[in-house]
Amino acid sequence: MDSAVTALSQVxxxxxxxPVEGTFDSLAPSERGLAPASATGEIRTVTAGxxxxxxxxxxxxxxxxxxxxxxxxxxxxxERPSQIxxxxxxxxxxxxxxxxxxQAHNGSGKTTCFTLAMLSRVDPTIQAPQALCVCPTRxxxxxxxxxxERIGRFAPVSVTSTAAAEAAAVSRRTRVGEQVVVGTHGKLxxxxxxxxxxxxxxxxxxxxxxxxxxxxxxxxxxxxxxIRALRQVNPALQVLLFSATFNDSVxxxxxxxxxxxxxxxxxxxxxxxxxxxQYRVVCPTGPDKVRVLSGxxxxxxxxxxxxxxxxxxxxxxxxxxxxxxxxxxxCTSIEGGMDKAARDRVVKEFRDGTTKILISTDVLSRGxxxxxxxxxxxxxxxxxxxxxxxxxxxxxxxxxRSGRFGRKGAAFNLVSGPAEAxxxxxxxxxxxxxxxxxxxxxxxxxxxxxxxxxxxxxxxxLDRSVKASIEPNVVGExxxxxxxxxxxxxxxxxxxxxxxxxxxxxxxxxxxxxxxRRLVEEFADxxxxxxVHGDIMSMDMEEALSQREAAGDASRxxxxxxxxxxxxxxxxxxxxxxxLPFYLTTALILRLLPLGDVFRRAxxxxxxxxxxxxxxxxxxxxxxxxxxxxxxxxxxxNYCFRVPRQCFEPSPAVHGAVITLDLLPTERQPKLPxxxxxxxxxxxxxxxKRKMLRNVLAGHHAREEVSSVLSRAGLDPTMRPETLTAGDxxxxxxxxxxxxxxxxxxxxxSQLQRNRFVRTTxxxxxxx
Numbered sequence: 001m002d003s004a005v006t007a008l009s010q011v012x013x014x015x016x017x018x019p020v021e022g023t024f025d026s027l028a029p030s031e032r033g034l035a036p037a038s039a040t041g042e043i044r045t046v047t048a049g050x051x052x053x054x055x056x057x058x059x060x061x062x063x064x065x066x067x068x069x070x071x072x073x074x075x076x077x078x079e080r081p082s083q084i085x086x087x088x089x090x091x092x093x094x095x096x097x098x099x100x101x102x103q104a105h106n107g108s109g110k111t112t113c114f115t116l117a118m119l120s121r122v123d124p125t126i127q128a129p130q131a132l133c134v135c136p137t138r139x140x141x142x143x144x145x146x147x148x149e150r151i152g153r154f155a156p157v158s159v160t161s162t163a164a165a166e167a168a169a170v171s172r173r174t175r176v177g178e179q180v181v182v183g184t185h186g187k188l189x190x191x192x193x194x195x196x197x198x199x200x201x202x203x204x205x206x207x208x209x210x211x212x213x214x215x216x217x218x219x220x221x222x223x224x225x226x227i228r229a230l231r232q233v234n235p236a237l238q239v240l241l242f243s244a245t246f247n248d249s250v251x252x253x254x255x256x257x258x259x260x261x262x263x264x265x266x267x268x269x270x271x272x273x274x275x276x277x278q279y280r281v282v283c284p285t286g287p288d289k290v291r292v293l294s295g296x297x298x299x300x301x302x303x304x305x306x307x308x309x310x311x312x313x314x315x316x317x318x319x320x321x322x323x324x325x326x327x328x329x330x331c332t333s334i335e336g337g338m339d340k341a342a343r344d345r346v347v348k349e350f351r352d353g354t355t356k357i358l359i360s361t362d363v364l365s366r367g368x369x370x371x372x373x374x375x376x377x378x379x380x381x382x383x384x385x386x387x388x389x390x391x392x393x394x395x396x397x398x399x400x401r402s403g404r405f406g407r408k409g410a411a412f413n414l415v416s417g418p419a420e421a422x423x424x425x426x427x428x429x430x431x432x433x434x435x436x437x438x439x440x441x442x443x444x445x446x447x448x449x450x451x452x453x454x455x456x457x458x459x460x461x462l463d464r465s466v467k468a469s470i471e472p473n474v475v476g477e478x479x480x481x482x483x484x485x486x487x488x489x490x491x492x493x494x495x496x497x498x499x500x501x502x503x504x505x506x507x508x509x510x511x512x513x514x515x516x517r518r519l520v521e522e523f524a525d526x527x528x529x530x531x532v533h534g535d536i537m538s539m540d541m542e543e544a545l546s547q548r549e550a551a552g553d554a555s556r557x558x559x560x561x562x563x564x565x566x567x568x569x570x571x572x573x574x575x576x577x578x579x580l581p582f583y584l585t586t587a588l589i590l591r592l593l594p595l596g597d598v599f600r601r602a603x604x605x606x607x608x609x610x611x612x613x614x615x616x617x618x619x620x621x622x623x624x625x626x627x628x629x630x631x632x633x634x635x636x637x638n639y640c641f642r643v644p645r646q647c648f649e650p651s652p653a654v655h656g657a658v659i660t661l662d663l664l665p666t667e668r669q670p671k672l673p674x675x676x677x678x679x680x681x682x683x684x685x686x687x688x689k690r691k692m693l694r695n696v697l698a699g700h701h702a703r704e705e706v707s708s709v710l711s712r713a714g715l716d717p718t719m720r721p722e723t724l725t726a727g728d729x730x731x732x733x734x735x736x737x738x739x740x741x742x743x744x745x746x747x748x749x750s751q752l753q754r755n756r757f758v759r760t761t762x763x764x765x766x767x768x
Contacts, residue, residue, distance in 0.1 A: 019059050045087060046263040048098055053090045056081055062089050067155035068119055072112075091262045092117045092240065097203075099239040099261035101210075101254050101473050106244045106400025107407075111369070114206045114240050116145050121204050121238070122179045124156040128201040133182040134226070136212045136219070138163050138340065139347055140367040145209060152180075162187035183225075185219045189514035192229070193649055200233045207368045210241035211250045211393065220253070227257060244400060245393035248750070276376075276403040277453035278435045280413045280424050288440060289379055289414040290320065290752075294327050297377060297412065298357070299513040301585050305374035306350065309359045310378035310398050317359050320379065324359070330535070331357035334364060365397045369404060374455050376402045376411040381423050388419075390426045400426050408454035412438070420534075475501040483546045483574035485509070485599070489589075494579050494605075504528045507545055509696040511535045539589065542598045545574050573600040573665075591639070593634035596663035602635075604659045634669060635661040 047053065058064050058080055059072055072078045081089065084104040092100055092113065118131035135141045145161045152159065160176060162183030169211065176197050183191070188715035191197035213219045231237045233752070239258045246254065246265070283289050311317050312610070314335040321333035332355045334346045343363075350358045351370055358364075362382070376399050382467050402409025413435065415421050428435045438445050478484065478501040486508040489495045498506050509532045510516045516533045523529050532544060576592060576599050592602055630635040707717035 007316050014029060035314055042266050046265075047091065048260055048262050053094065056090055059118040062116075063436075064116065064120060065155065068116065068151060068520070070154045071151040076112070078112075081640060082112075084108045084110060085113050088113050088264055089116060092238075095118055097121070097236070097238045099241075099258040100264070101241045101246070101251070101261050102264045103243060103246050103266055104264065105266060106763065107369070107404035110244070111144060111147050111208070111415045112151070112241045114208065114242055115144070115151050117238075117240060118158055118180050118204055118206060119148065119152045119155055121511050122157050124200060126179070127158075127177050129176055129179060129197060129199065130201050131180045131206070132188070132202050132203045132230075133180070133196075133206040133208060134185055134188060134213065134223075135182065135748050136184070137363060138341065139364060140208060141182050141184055142344070143345075143367065143369060148180060150184065155303065156440040162191070182275055183314045185213065185222050189222055189226070192226075199230050202230055202237065203234060204238045204240065205230055206240045207242065209243050210254065211243040211246050212366065214241075214250045214253050224257060236482075246282060247393065250537075253331075264430075275384075275407070276399050276409045276411055277449070278399060278413070278433065279438045279449055280415050280421075280435050281438050281440050282421065283414055283416045283440045286416050290323055290439050292414060293377070293379070294324070294329065296440070297375075298324075298329055298442055304450065305372040306370060307357045307377065308368075308398075308401050308568055309357065309362070309377045309379055310365060310382070311359060311361060312383075314361060316380065318359055324357075329357065330537075331355060331359060333359035335361045336363050338504070362394060362398075365401070367393055367397075368401055370401070371404050371407070373404065374407070374409050375575065376409065378411065378413045381413055381415065381420050381427075381510060390423045392427060392430050392432070395427050396431070410450060410453040410455055430449045466678060478503045478575065480504055483507070483545055485541065485574055485576045487576065489516055489519060489531075490579060492522055494577065495519070495523065498577065499526055503575075506530070507532060509534060509536045509539065509544055523729055537591075540593060541576070541592065545598065575599060576602040577605075578603070593661075593663065596634060596665045596669065599663050602661040602663060604661070606657060606659065635663050637661055639715060647759045 059069055059078070064072075080086075084102070088100060088102050088104075102110065102113070114133065118133065135143060135144060135743065141161050141163045145159060145164070148159045157180060158178040159180045159182070160178035161181065174196050176191065176370045181188075181197060190195065192199060207213045207223065213223045227237070227239060239261070241254050241258065241261075251265075255263075256602075281292055282290055298308075309320070309331075311320060314337045317333045317335040320577075321331060324331050332346045332349060334343055346355075346358070347364075349355045366383075378395075378398060382394040382398060383389060384391050397410075399411040413424050413746065415424055424435055438449055470739075475497055478498075480502045481501045482501075483505040484498055484501075484503050484507070486495060486498060486506060489508040489510050490512075495506070495508055506528055507530045508519065510519060511531075511534065516531065519531055523531065532539075538542065578588070592599070
């Protein structure tokens with residue numbers, strides 16, 4: 001750190017102001033409209049100078065623009081500021097715009113704090129970089145850009161990142177014109193040295209995971225140089241240092257870099273969140289860790305949202321992934337040695353819920369935010385480079401991948417040998433948090449601690465309200481002739497209801513070993529039920545539905561490998577019921593949709609945000625475009641109802657939904673091939689639902705083809721399809737009609753719209 005300190009001595013700073021502690025906390029928690037400190041741990045505030053700040057109980061009190069408020073409420077689904085947001089944002093957004101060193105719990109809303117800070121301070125009339133965010137990893141860059149784009153969706157602010165620019169050629173002639181720039185240290189340093197990034201207009205500089213940027217063996221020198229360079233052109237530069245962890249050494253260094261900063265800290269004994277239950281599993285040998293994963297933990301994972309397994313080395317990640325795949329467990333892995341495209345693909349699959357179990361090195365230990373992660377497993381306990389000293393900050397960041405935004409989570413530390421046991425003891429002592437032991441070979445004890453952690457309750461979130469919600473809407477419509485395929489019965493709550501229906505033919509497919517054994521015990525005397533142990537994604541759904549009729553009453557409990565042996569198909573169209581409260585894979589839906597000749601209806605119990613993306617009640621992300629358009633081709637969507645929020649205690653921030661899809665048989669499907677030309681697809685979608693086009697333009701066709709069609713409509717060929725307005729769609733329709741690409745597409749539109757199109761493009765006049 002010597003060179004960093006030398007560089008620091010050259011930074012022009014004002015004299016150290018006298019810190020004033022407590023001026024921020026002049027209001028009692030109840031008066032501020034905040035959760036009590038005990039909910040998230042004590043937060044201590046030290047303000048620089050004599051400015052009196054008042055905590056914000058609502059986002060409106062922060063003076064945010066209507067565009068940003070719209071993004072917070074409609075895109076992020078926020079209702080009011082979290083505790084850290086309520087405390088820090090008034091200090092960040094109020095003149096004289098002092099710098100800040102902010103420490104807060106994982107999952108407490110830090111990203112929203114600095115995102116709002118950057119978006120709020122941008123002047124839309126200046127087309128130059130004004131806000132800069134530095135991140136330690138590429139994955140965190142991509143994640144932060146996503147948050148910026150969601151909150152700033154309605155604001156006239158442009159955003160770019162070093163990750164987005166990788167595909168394009170960046171030379172010394174390139175100039176970044178976007179107002180908010182996010183990137184890794186190395187890429188941003190390169191851009192600034194080549195003058196690709198002009199820092200003269202930058203007024204706010206953010207370091208996410210700032211303690212990583214200030215470590216002696218990390219980016220400390222680069223951090224100091226960047227602050228020095230930007231303050232030379234803008235002495236009033238606001239610097240924000242955000243992280244969940246600041247040890248004493250790093251904290252002292254940060255205070256030297258930004259001596260004029262307000263400070264928000266959490267005592268280390270309060271950092272280990274109570275909502276994340278932590279356990280140790282003492283294994284006799286190293287290989288026993290893998291057996292614990294496969295035999296004890298993975299079966300529990302099937303219904304517990306998503307899981308991240310942290311390992312120390314790249315080789316361990318590769319080897320463990322191979323072993324788990326060999327044993328039939330579906331998982332993915334990520335480590336720093338993978339190329340960028342592969343890393344992006346793995347992260348995307350995990351975010352989308354395509355995979356539930358992710359093996360990772362510490363490349364994802366910081367800042368990686370996936371709401372559905374409820375379980376973290378430390379296969380290797382975190383240590384520093386000497387392999388003897390506990391890595392306290394890394395441990396906290398790892399377990400903080402679960403329990404996001406107050407949801408409950410659990411962490412298992414797999415320990416073999418006295419050295420690893422000593423490290424876990426030191427971690428428990430450091431955070432003053434007990435880490436009890438779970439016997440490595442006691443299946444019931446594993447299930448018990450998960451119930452104590454609240455995860456068993458979360459796994460059955462829909463179970464408690466399923467009877468009142470499903471019975472009149474689904475079960476009430478079943479007849480004695482209906483065959484039902486239930487996917488993921490889990491605890492059996494929905495199975496019990498289905499068995500009370502008139503249907504005499506129910507097949508339930510359960511992947512988890514523990515759940516399957518319990519279901520067999522409970523439903524041994526249910527003559528109308530066939531239980532199948534296997535993964536529905538590796539089975540033929542049509543054959544699975546017909547399994548009981550083909551197998552006969554003598555074989556009502558079977559393995560999935562017997563499904564392929566039965567070729568008999570149930571003569572009636574069946575009903576699929578999938579109880580998937582935490583995730584829904586696009587692969588499952590894509591497989592199900594074309595089966596309209598086999599199933600007449602699909603009932604999906606899913607998380608509300610997934611329901612919105614699926615039904616287009618709220619336009620979804622890129623990964624759902626294929627599903628959205630195919631729904632229009634293969635099914636009619638019923639956005640049935642939402643499960644009330646109060647049913648989700650102890651996770652009241654989560655909504656649930658039940659969606660019914662009426663699958664169309666072949667003869668009723670629109671006569672439009674899925675792989676038809678672009679123009680015909682536009683015609684079909686335009687008449688169905690105009691905003692659907694936003695999700696189809698770029699998702700299914702070559703960029704050149706889309707650009708050509710946009711050009712013909714007089715639109716900017718580089719425009720992002722999701723930003724097209726309703727007027728743009730009218731122009732697009734008329735252009736296709738005028739050029740003879742899709743005759744008659746705009747035949748039902750008014751003459752006024754046609755005249756407006758002619759005035760703006762002149763296309764029809766040129767043809768005549």
